[in-house]
Amino acid sequence: xxxxxxxxxxxxxxxxxxxxxxxxxxxxxxxxxxxxxxxxxxxxxxxxxxxxxxxxxxxxxxxxxxxxxxxxxxxxxxxxxxxxxxxxxxxxxxxxxxxxxxxxxxxxxxxxxxxxxxxxxxxxxxxxxxxxxxxxxxxxxxxxxxxxxxxxxxxxxxxxxxxxxxxxxxxxxxxxxxxxxxxxxxxxxxxxxxxxxxxxxxxxxxxxxxxxxxxxxxxxxxxxxxxxxxxxxxxxxxxxxxxxxxxxxxxxxxxxxxxxxxxxxxx
Amino acid sequence: xxxxxxxxxxxxxxxxxxxxxxxxxxxxxxxxxxxxxxxxxxxxxxxxxxxxxxxxxxxxxxxxxxxxxxxxxxxxxxxxxxxxxxxxxxxxxxxxxxxxxxxxxxxxxxxxxxxxxxxxxxxxxxxxxxxxxxxxxxxxxxxxxxxxxxxxxxxxxxxxxxxxxxxxxxxxxxxxxxxxxxxxxxxxxxxxxxxxxxxxxxxxxxxxxxxxxxxxxxxxxxxxxxxxxxxxxxxxxxxxxxxxxxxxxxxxxxxxxxxxxxxxxxxxxxxxxxxxxxxxxxxxxxxxxxxxxxxxxxxxxxxxxxxxxxxxxxxxxxxxxxxxxxxxxxxxxxxxxxxxxxxxxxxxxxxxxxxxxxxxxxxxxxxxxxxxxxxxxxxxxxxxxxxxxxxxxxxxxxxxxxxxxxxxxxxxxxxxxxxxxxxxxxxxxxxxxxxxxxxxxxxxxxxxxxxxxxxxxxxxxxxxxxxxxxxxxx
Numbered sequence: 001x002x003x004x005x006x007x008x009x010x011x012x013x014x015x016x017x018x019x020x021x022x023x024x025x026x027x028x029x030x031x032x033x034x035x036x037x038x039x040x041x042x043x044x045x046x047x048x049x050x051x052x053x054x055x056x057x058x059x060x061x062x063x064x065x066x067x068x069x070x071x072x073x074x075x076x077x078x079x080x081x082x083x084x085x086x087x088x089x090x091x092x093x094x095x096x097x098x099x100x101x102x103x104x105x106x107x108x109x110x111x112x113x114x115x116x117x118x119x120x121x122x123x124x125x126x127x128x129x130x131x132x133x134x135x136x137x138x139x140x141x142x143x144x145x146x147x148x149x150x151x152x153x154x155x156x157x158x159x160x161x162x163x164x165x166x167x168x169x170x171x172x173x174x175x176x177x178x179x180x181x182x183x184x185x186x187x188x189x190x191x192x193x194x195x196x197x198x199x200x201x202x203x204x205x206x207x208x209x210x211x212x213x214x215x216x217x218x219x220x221x222x223x224x225x226x227x228x229x230x231x232x233x234x235x236x237x238x239x240x241x242x243x244x245x246x247x248x249x250x251x252x253x254x255x256x257x258x259x260x261x262x263x264x265x266x267x
Numbered sequence: 268x269x270x271x272x273x274x275x276x277x278x279x280x281x282x283x284x285x286x287x288x289x290x291x292x293x294x295x296x297x298x299x300x301x302x303x304x305x306x307x308x309x310x311x312x313x314x315x316x317x318x319x320x321x322x323x324x325x326x327x328x329x330x331x332x333x334x335x336x337x338x339x340x341x342x343x344x345x346x347x348x349x350x351x352x353x354x355x356x357x358x359x360x361x362x363x364x365x366x367x368x369x370x371x372x373x374x375x376x377x378x379x380x381x382x383x384x385x386x387x388x389x390x391x392x393x394x395x396x397x398x399x400x401x402x403x404x405x406x407x408x409x410x411x412x413x414x415x416x417x418x419x420x421x422x423x424x425x426x427x428x429x430x431x432x433x434x435x436x437x438x439x440x441x442x443x444x445x446x447x448x449x450x451x452x453x454x455x456x457x458x459x460x461x462x463x464x465x466x467x468x469x470x471x472x473x474x475x476x477x478x479x480x481x482x483x484x485x486x487x488x489x490x491x492x493x494x495x496x497x498x499x500x501x502x503x504x505x506x507x508x509x510x511x512x513x514x515x516x517x518x519x520x521x522x523x524x525x526x527x528x529x530x531x532x533x534x535x536x537x538x539x540x541x542x543x544x545x546x547x548x549x550x551x552x553x554x555x556x557x558x559x560x561x562x563x564x565x566x567x568x569x570x571x572x573x574x575x576x577x578x579x580x581x582x583x584x585x586x587x588x589x590x591x592x593x594x595x596x597x598x599x600x601x602x603x604x605x606x607x608x609x610x611x612x613x614x615x616x617x618x619x620x621x622x623x624x625x626x627x628x629x630x631x632x633x634x635x636x637x638x639x640x641x642x643x644x645x646x647x648x649x650x651x652x653x654x655x656x657x658x659x660x661x662x663x664x665x666x667x668x669x670x671x672x673x674x675x676x677x678x679x680x681x682x683x684x685x686x687x688x689x690x691x692x693x694x695x696x697x698x699x700x701x702x703x704x705x706x707x708x709x710x711x712x713x714x715x716x717x718x719x720x721x722x723x724x725x726x727x728x729x730x731x732x733x734x735x736x737x738x739x740x741x
């Protein structure tokens with residue numbers, strides 16, 4: 001069964017919007033209640049004072065999830081580092097995706113971003129499981145500007161002036177990739193549209209595509225210098241789009257666990 | 268012997284106890300998990316950041332002034348004792364990776380009376396140490412002012428005290444209200460300090476061995492290579508080695524504690540010992556002891572000036588400010604954890620571990636740290652503050668070694684450390700003897716103040732918590 005982790009800053013009064021709750025009705029949910037503490041405060045100390053309050057809020061939330069359809073349980077973590085906690089718990093419960101909560105009503109259409117080096121196969125399987133028999137449409141989105149840049153990262157010097165042939169090739173490849181993905185979802189009986197952005201920053205293009213969609217699904221990407229400076233990409237998307245974001249975890253990384261563990265360590 | 272703490276204190280509170288599972292990444296209690304977020308780098312930064320301020324930037328003038336180059340031996344002795352204690356502490360910490368550090372081990376190994384005395388003297392010891400760092404900061408700030416041409420009319424002692432008090436208030440307020448991640452800043456400061464020191468010491472050593480020549484002022488006073496003065500200076504400068512046990516106070520938040528705790532404790536002791544010995548060697552090589560003595564707390568600034576001109580002086584002033592600040596800040600953090608450990612076990616009113624709803628910080632504990640720190644900092648007594656801090660810590664260190672021997676003898680079921688001190692009881696016994704022995708070389712008045720503090724804490728036990736039973740409980 002597909003499993004989604006829903007982190008909630010439980011003691012800061014964060015809740016889960018009804019739209020996200022019913023969207024996740026088709027999957028199993030673990031509600032991760034977390035509370036981030038300043039380093040002056042030992043987590044244990046906060047637990048003594050806040051555990052009861054947090055647990056009762058979490059029990060209510062998971063009850064609502066169960067009412068919406070799927071199985072749900074909850075965990076409570078006191079931490080100094082939100083990212084580290086989400087990653088650890090997602091790993092432990094073997095979650096396929098985690099949610100960045102945002103506000104939405106009933107979900108009619110999902111925006112699914114395939115931009116960048118993401119595990120397309122997993123993203124699509126996740127969308128299939130999530131939509132299931134529900135009447136939810138999907139828009140597949142792919143921004144090529146960034147993709148070309150990563151592909152050409154080796155010869156960074158010519159990032160400005162890509163030859164016309166290269167650009168057409170890239171565009172064709174993109175179309176093929178999008179169509180293959182769309183076909184796969186159509187076979188599963190989902191209403192699919194595609195959207196392609198060729199210019200400007202992939203991030204802005206994605207945000208521009210948001211109107212008309214109620215939630216975003218995107219693949220997890222390895223931490224980069226960009227995400228180090230600006231903050232996690234999914235968080236930024238969630239902030240800019242207001243709606244909830246579901247981030248599909250990249251299992252290809254689990255082979256290189258060590259390399260993956262380091263960036264969090266010294267931050 | 269029971270596995271559960273029991274009994275109630277005067278307020279009717281019982282120690283909080285529950286079954287927990289420790290993993291490398293989190294502590295899992297019945298209803299919640301506590302993330303471990305401090306890595307090896309963070310642990311080393313706490314240890315080195317706490318220690319380096321005093322040993323390098325405050326003591327060279329005082330210690331070198333007493334006995335000259337022989338002070339290198341004093342620092343080596345201090346480092347050896349710290350190492351003898353760091354090893355047993357590592358074993359205890361990997362078996363009990365909980366907040367509270369030394370207090371926790373002693374209360375479980377030796378019982379509630381020893382636990383209360385140590386828990387409260389750890390708090391007060393850290394208070395004395397922090398006040399000492401702040402006074403050091405005051406001296407450096409005064410030098411910085413002089414450097415930019417501001418000379419003050421009032422006596423310098425009053426200015427130093429005033430700066431120390433202001434800094435104490437500022438740190439306390441920052442810790443109560445600040446939710447920014449100061450740990451990253453601390454790591455950065457420690458890295459910066461280490462690189463500055465490596466360059467500075469490298470140049471100093473080149474000079475010492477005649478590769479580069481610098482005019483060093485002549486002096487007559489000879490070094491004092493005698494056992495008693497060396498040991499008594501070692502007792503004074505031992506304050507420079509108090510940081511490693513602070514790592515144990517955050518043991519509950521350390522990732523992979525079985526590996527990172529011993530590495531961070533032993534590693535930080537070894538690193539600072541090497542740096543201290545080299546610093547003293549360089550300082551006493553540049554100046555003879557009468558010159559160092561007259562330069563006092565900020566003698567290193569003059570050493571920097573002699574070696575590298577005004578730039579050298581500036582580097583040392585900036586370094587001294589950063590280092591004393593990082594020591595003070597790291598100690599305030601440990602203090603609030605020490606208070607929490609004691610109050611969780613019902614040895615202090617539970618109120619002491621309340622958390623402020625607005626900032627999420629333990630404001631009562633931070634206030635209990637900051638208040639006395641400010642009062643003590645106002646005295647401006649560098650030597651007294653340093654020695655009382657060392658006294659209170661040395662008692663704890665000695666008892667930690669005893670606790671290790673006791674716990675190994677009792678073999679409670681839960682005792683399963685990842686790290687074991689080799690050589691049976693040799694290291695802990697030597698550690699205990701050395702810790703208690705060093706106390707004998709302290710100034711009489713410091714010893715008296717230390718004993719008074721211990722007596723008050725023991726009195727508190729009999730008044731408040733005599734029915735609480737902690738020995739042997741996990």
